Amino acid sequence: MESKALRALTAAALALPGLANAQDDAAVLQFGRYQETSRDLFGLSSKFAPLRSDSLQASAWSTFADRLNATFNFHQDTWSGATPIATAPREWRGNRSRALDSVSGASPYVAVTSPLYLDKARHKPLRTDGFGNLTGGTDTQLVHTIAGASRETRKQADVNVRRGYDDSAYNINGGVSSEPDYLSRFAGVGGQWDFNQKLTTLNAGLAYTWSDIKATLDHDATPYIYNACGTARCNFSSSSSHIADTDGGGKVMNGTRRDWSATAGITQVLSPNSQLQANLGYTDSRGYLSNPYKLVEVAFIDPAQQFLSPSPDALFVNVGAIFETRPDFRKQWLVNLRYAQYVDATDAGLHVNYTYFSDDWGIRAHTLELEWAQPLSDSWMFTPMARYYTQTAANFYTPYLVTDQGQYNTRTDPVTGQPTTMPFDLSKLPPYYSSDYRLSAFGTLGGGFTLTRQFAKGVTASLGYTYFRHAGNLKWNGGGEGAYADFDWWLLNASLTFDLSYAGTLLTSAHAVHGHADHAVPAGVMFAHMLPKAGDWMAGLRASAMRQAGPFRHGAQTVDDAQLRVSGCGSTPCLAAPSWMNMSMYMLELMYAPADWLTLMVMPTYMNMDMQSRGLLTSTEQAALPPDVQAMYTHHTGHQHTSGGIGDTGLYATFRLLDTPGTRAHVTLGVTAPTGNVGLRYRDTHQIDAGYQHYGMQIGSGTWDTNPSITYLRTAGPWFWGAQASTVIRMQSANASGYALGDVAQGTAWVGWSSETGLSATLRAAYTWQGAIRGAFDGTIYTLSPLDEPSNYGGRFWDVGVGLNYAFQGTLAGNQLGIEWLQPVHDDFNGYQLTRRGTLTAVWNYAF
């Protein structure tokens, strides 16, 4: 969920020097992990793991024509974990044990049903024993009410095109960021102008972002929020958003926002050893700027209920939760100064960066960052950094609200003249309120390092780590939020940068000129490359997306919903079925040949799954379900489900069997290590343990697998053909969650034709056999849909693939792109499964 207006600034930032200035064609692959520590819940431990976010990024710079270049960027984040949903006095017991399962930690309660009291004079919470009996004194300790964020994935793709001239450059950029609940589109233009023999550079940029928010509101929270006054209107009103009902009985917050931003800056060479950059930024945001997942707790002091107070000094209160409400507009200003000083003594670069931020929400922030870039040799660079950040609170920030009115009041209806129950009067609350800790007063202090190693052959590896403390008492000048909101976080990142023109510049390099076109293989075939000679490297990125959708099949036959309901879920009837499911895989391929006859490979993967389910029951049948199953039914059919993260990691060795002119053969042996998670569960919903996500949503196999294969390749003139047999054998009978995926065997053969230009086309056929899942989840799983039943996996499949490959020539020689569409032609499923729609695979390889 996007929280900042600053995406627009980002687009404008692409106009800055440094970013758009890459001279050489290059590609960057980066992985990042963000991890938080848990909040202090004062004696309770949250059942939700602290928030974690994994990021993947792939970028490429490419020159198309003289002075015309483009940057392509793809970025993906997947996150889940604990997040504060509201803040309340500890006495309100917002994090309490789940009623159905008192041993397991805390679940969020945003409405309080037990009696609570405030001190009459100062409205401070009075200490009780938890059963409505005063035990003496006040307890002013605040605590976050923690909820679990469901797993979500954000994907962003953007492009920046830049045209350079002698003393200036202009750029235009645009992109899309997509999450299940947030769609953003952005576009921008920028320019830079050199003066004064390039001692001075001016830059300016303008960007526009427009976003749509569709946030599914928390199942556990909506009844309280919605019923706080009988209707969503009374505690939520905005011209930029509204709450709608979904078919599954859920609630969705719909909103829109627009952000304009402008930047201007100057870069000045001060001396042979120093330079300064100054930037100004302004962003104007309008629309729905609140966070739909954040609530504010309200203590209602109902004059009519004070007879329930146990003491003349105590006020009896009801507690309800309402949506946070921020202004529908925000203006943000930014001044950023960057100073770089060359330090002759150690050949280092000292960087001092300072940023002042101000907005019309009352937030003032200062950031000071120091970096010391120290080359350790020709190839190593070590960069320690430290950063301090401090901010004041937004003027509408409040941990919770107190109001002198009942949550429901009896008034005389002006139309009928009859007494009627009315919800509380919203106008008696402040116009804006939020308890989001990010709008409170706090400071952040921390630091880290970056270690960069430049390898031969144009490859640079980088590893970075930072650790930060986020704390109220780190606010400059004091007055920060209480320690209950403190936490630490760290960020780890690792990247590989490839100079794509490196191989092409080595005109003597035999294989770069030779190319791989004569051994092109369809993009969907793995383990078909062997490096030509000892000392060669290859790096690549493989992305594939598989889709299942449409009618269900049993074996090779289409089945209707009636049959599916009766037999699709094993011994119990099916209540739901997936409408579609997508699985994406990103694989980094690193290959090295220690000998002419041997190629070693490491292949880490990143997986992404999303799906949508539909209900098979009528509303009458649905109403007759037991409460927990009904809750799961609503949850499953209400909205899209996502999973994603680091998948299994492959380690392989390929041995050359045969290498004669026109004929090659090799065998690959290897294992995949179970680095992918197989314990993914649904977020608890309606206060119940929702159990495991189904097998297809788990990220890895969970078992050590071996994957032997044998590949045979022939070429004759422009024609080439090949064949491969491969298997996946699970070397353990069950993974940590109690099951093992079925073994796989595949045979495939292809024929292709390549032209002089480096372009080639392939046609192939593949037969795949996969066994059903052995064993089953050893914990809670609600068998609602065919995907929850282990026998509904695997089968026998025929596919036909068409592909295109392109081997670059000239300065980009050594680079190869491939794409293949694999079309299912015959399915024979084990059990009941969703029709396979096809697989698209794209591959980029770079040999150096």
Add this chain to the structure above:
Amino acid sequence: MKAFVVILCATLAGCASVPPWDRGNLAKPQMAFDLNPSESALRAHAYSSREAAASGMVGAGGGCGCY
């Protein structure tokens, strides 16, 4: 903006007289304002998901681990 340059150069002596052949140190990778663009984009992304202010002028777009 031009006035700003003039003031800047008046207060920091010598900034108008650095010939191109004297800018070797400034061209070194350790002197780039953005030492590692991909990394700073990721870091800016983390800062902006946990802080109310924009942390700088770089970034790889919005979104975050910010439920």
